[in-house]
Amino acid sequence: MLANLLILFPFAVAALIYFAGGRSAKNISLAAALILFLINVFALRTHSADATNSLLKSDLSWIQSIHASWLVSLDGMSLFMTLLSTLIVPLIFMSIDEDRYPKGFYPLAWMMIGAMIGVFTAKDGLLFYIFWELALIPIYFICLLWGGEHKAKITFKFFVYTLFGSLFMLAALIYLYNKAGSWDINALYAAGASMSSVEQCLVFWGLFLGFAVKMPVWPFHTWQPDTYTNAPTQATMLLSGIMLKMGTYGAIRWLVPMVPAGLSCNQNAVMVLSIIGIVYASIIALTQKDFKRMVAWSSIGHVGLISAGIFAANAIGIKGAFLQMLAHGINVVGLFFIIDIIEKRLGTRDMTLMGGIRSVNPKLALLFLFITLGSVALPLTNSFVGEFLLLNGVFLYNRYFALFAGLTVIFGAVYMLRAYQSTMLGESNKLTSAFGALNSNEKMLLVVISILIIVFGLFPNALLDLIGPGVEDILLHSKTIIN
């Protein structure tokens, strides 16, 4: 019931705004986003009281002829992901200026949110896939309608690329379904484990392609920097804050436990890809002048580390991946918001033209500092815990891999601090000396983000407890090699 509510509520809001929104679309969205968050908090409380509460699960028959059902549930891992989404959604709506988008933007955004929550809660393979694709359509239209220059070409590449990955994922899922005779996730796990190792390897790559393109893992990342740079700010936030996590969550829930033998024979390969991605993307991020593009590249580096932690397939790595997903979601939304604030005032994102904003607007500089420190994983900030656990997980798998993966910490510090330095510090110039003050909306949002960065840095334990049992279960499945 609660799961259904979480999925269907956004679609209802989309319909409401489409038919009645008008000028107050932003305020309705913000209010609805807060309600959605409260529903999620309520679900969290229900779950912590009794994890098997029937309110958290829904199993309705759907397409009987192919044994697909509407099977959604809020277990610990799903709740973690919906918490992440419902926490970030209000932030995203808060960051919108009045009159920035025409009314049409909001229903599309809400459809996407509903579909993403569907992805995070579905326990039926076909349902999962349908939500997976459904999330792509609205964001495609958002980018196409309100993107920057060359939007048609860039969004097109984005769409075709991700669809390319998803179709292979679909092929792999259908293969599993034909072995299992049911779309239920547990039946699929059982079928996956019972296949021959060659089949498992093939299915592994099919699923991996779907998730790897979405994250994106090197070398499937080429759609990402253009899309992130070109999309309107809020679309970039949706893409990097939540949609990216569909890929990482998908890998944890639908890939690692699905084909144990497939995982063990490809583990080294995908770890290497992830780690190449970390180093490669971080180095490219170092050379960027465009602030937004730099953050886009840094995101590839961060997600490379998450992916490496996931495919290390140990408890520490996967737990770290979860924490880092949340941390990255919050930080990246904060960063893109800072970029938006700067771009609105200066009309450019070129960091070499900036400098000295601190002397004009010290409040922004202070709040930006929080987010910067969060991104570079300073102890006591949110990404520190995640990054530490991730590196620990990779280390347990292979210490040399951890050595290279650890470069992300150094590179991350370099490019983030340099970005901070070149925008905020130094003498203000002609362009930046007229930098306008923050309005109350911007101030509030940045303060909220800064508080979240500290809170999740100080108290990660409750979150770790939430995902603990789920992660154990995943690992159990990932080690059941039958033949």
Next chain:
Amino acid sequence: MLQIYILSGIGILAMISELISFRKWMPVIALFGLAMIIGTVTMHWGVQKSWYNNMMAEDRFDKSIILISSVIFLLWIILFRDTLRDERTVAEYIALLCFSVVGGYMMVTFSNLVMLFLGVEILSIPVYVLAGSNKKSLKSNESAFKYFLMGAFASGFLLFGMTFLYGATGSFDILSIHNYYGSHAGSMPFFFKIGLIMLVFGLGFKLSAVPFHFWTPDVYEGAPNHVTAFMATMVKGFAAAAAFRLFNGVLHDVSGGMLTVLAVLSGLSMVIGNTLGAIQDNPKRLLAYSSIGHAGFMMLAIYAGTQLGAQALVYYIASYTLASLLALFITHKVLIKDDAYWSIGDFAGLFSRNRLLAIGMSIALLSMAGIPPLSGFFAKYFIFNLAYQHGRLDLVIVAIVSSLIGVYYYFKFISAMFGRHADQDIDWHILLTGLDKAVIILLVAMIILLGLMPDTILGLLA
């Protein structure tokens, strides 16, 4: 059977209406007749009966196809009623259309090869005329001429194939052929298989499967828009259903090589249809190539046969014809200049010109591209699943890759409609009546609902 009587009656009435002038009422009468057909089909759903010494037999498969095609034909008449306004031609149009659909009904109810041939001819000959119905246009004439010549050629193949089958088995009856083959499998003359291949050729032409597709782009482009819509939906559906009925009855016991022919044609149609579609700029030609690609998917269901194949095919036909009708109607509304050079650029900025048309077109194209949760996704899903169950991983890969190429050209439209600005010198407003809007919304709703509840169609055959 009753449906054939009703529709033939309307066709004859349409010809009589030329004498006593009530021809302007003919579209309404046709709509009424189609409503009756839909009613009678659903009322007699469970009836399984054969007619005329087992020349035709009813079962759920053909009833499903008749139901779907009647709904599509009904919507077609409503959407394209403007083209039926001209009092001088309306009666002819209705007569030709009704007879053509009667032929289609015969093609899906046949149980004797003679009836199949009659059905194919009754279906085709009116369409040859319809394709040339814009008689002052050179392209329309070319289209009719080409379609007729190639069609006659294909009919020849079909007839030749049937004679070979008759020579080998001594019967035109599908069941007898099947039984004869069952008892004499070892001693069949070599021309039995040649006959079968010729039947594949003949029906492959009607279905516009590669390599019998060469007429398709020219005919689709040249024929008047409403006739193109009729061909892409009705003719296509009937041809696929007839091919399924034939091969599921005869071919499936025939060992080895024969099925491979179907598999190869299916793969070729998917790849060539979609690849050539990707380089088109004329919307009608593009949709023609897309229809070749879809023929490839339908061939895969024909290749698979059995109950599952029947379900997959009926669902595919329903989904494809709905989307195709919507897309071609919107194309008809957008391409206003007659016979000029059409391009996807004509769709530029459609979203700001007319939202409903842009959204409707996007839904139709997304469905054809196979994006969930629209019906086109499940259509493709069932086909993928069939290919898996027959162990044809190669065809699954081909289907996936060609779907992706398909996405490329469908999204050319969407990019143009949403991402580009319209030319300033075009007529900015596209006039839609309330009825047009209602039918577009109905079609969109059907595409979405079929996708959310695929069991409704699959249940027709259960």
